[in-house]
Amino acid sequence: MPSEEIGPMTLLPIGIIHSPYIRREDIPRQGRLSLEICEIEVFPQYVAALKDVDQCTHLFVIFWLHLAERDRLSATPPHDGKEHGVFATRSPNRPNPLALDIVELVGVEGGKLRVKGMDALDGSMLLDIKPYSAGIDSFPQARIAWQKDGEA
Amino acid sequence: MPSEEIGPMTLLPIGIIHSPYIRREDIPRQGRLSLEICEIEVFPQYVAALKDVDQCTHLFVIFWLHLAERDRLSATPPHDGKEHGVFATRSPNRPNPLALDIVELVGVEGGKLRVKGMDALDGSMLLDIKPYSAGIDSFPQARIAWQKDGEA
Numbered sequence: 001m002p003s004e005e006i007g008p009m010t011l012l013p014i015g016i017i018h019s020p021y022i023r024r025e026d027i028p029r030q031g032r033l034s035l036e037i038c039e040i041e042v043f044p045q046y047v048a049a050l051k052d053v054d055q056c057t058h059l060f061v062i063f064w065l066h067l068a069e070r071d072r073l074s075a076t077p078p079h080d081g082k083e084h085g086v087f088a089t090r091s092p093n094r095p096n097p098l099a100l101d102i103v104e105l106v107g108v109e110g111g112k113l114r115v116k117g118m119d120a121l122d123g124s125m126l127l128d129i130k131p132y133s134a135g136i137d138s139f140p141q142a143r144i145a146w147q148k149d150g151e152a
Numbered sequence: 153m154p155s156e157e158i159g160p161m162t163l164l165p166i167g168i169i170h171s172p173y174i175r176r177e178d179i180p181r182q183g184r185l186s187l188e189i190c191e192i193e194v195f196p197q198y199v200a201a202l203k204d205v206d207q208c209t210h211l212f213v214i215f216w217l218h219l220a221e222r223d224r225l226s227a228t229p230p231h232d233g234k235e236h237g238v239f240a241t242r243s244p245n246r247p248n249p250l251a252l253d254i255v256e257l258v259g260v261e262g263g264k265l266r267v268k269g270m271d272a273l274d275g276s277m278l279l280d281i282k283p284y285s286a287g288i289d290s291f292p293q294a295r296i297a298w299q300k301d302g303e304a
Binding site for chain 2: 006007008009010011012013014033042046048049050051052053055056057058060062064066070073074083084085086087088089090094095096098100102123125127128129130131132133134136137138139140141142143144145146147
């Protein structure tokens, strides 16, 4: 299918993320491994889509990196000090500023999810939630040759 | 940060996915576990962002589900036969039609990546590539209570 048949790709804000991280520099280097609880507030018109999410222990959360620089093609992660293409890193600066976190679900109450393991700035726009399935999403054998300590 | 401070969230096509799946019904139920090789073609202006991607064994690939119905809030997976909220499933029909595959990287040549484990329709628009890191992305202990066979 030629790309011109696909219309504009515009995202809807489906919720907002409340986190303790107000500025970029507040996010700990290993934010995804921190024990801080963040709250995902799903907007009322999408709460029905959460049915049975409470039966998942882990979730993928996709959100918008509103402060990202979209014209950057390389990044130098602080722990590594070497320049890599942005698609080989988790840098927020990338052509499409989509963040992907895997979080542990701590509790659900109506449209509010309490989760552990987010590194989102407070006020980030929620885009999608998907169940994490050990059977299809866990690859303990995955390797990144230049990576020493499990980070990218 | 109030949401009105965040501008429109519009995605750029950064490449195109070539797959053997021409129609929706061509995608095998366990497409992500199939051995078919797909080719991800990154557009020339973004090829520099692939530097060092060849050092990763597994990648997250985010692409646009252009045939999705965005107004659906529930889905009934065929293997389960029960209705769940779309955020508890991997249904392509969801408010923001973002697909997330974890693929095994088979080879890279310039802007072309050969990968295993995609369930994208031929011609899907590529949105992002991220390295999969066993240390932060593998959760073999994750559970989905209603799920028997590792699918969602």
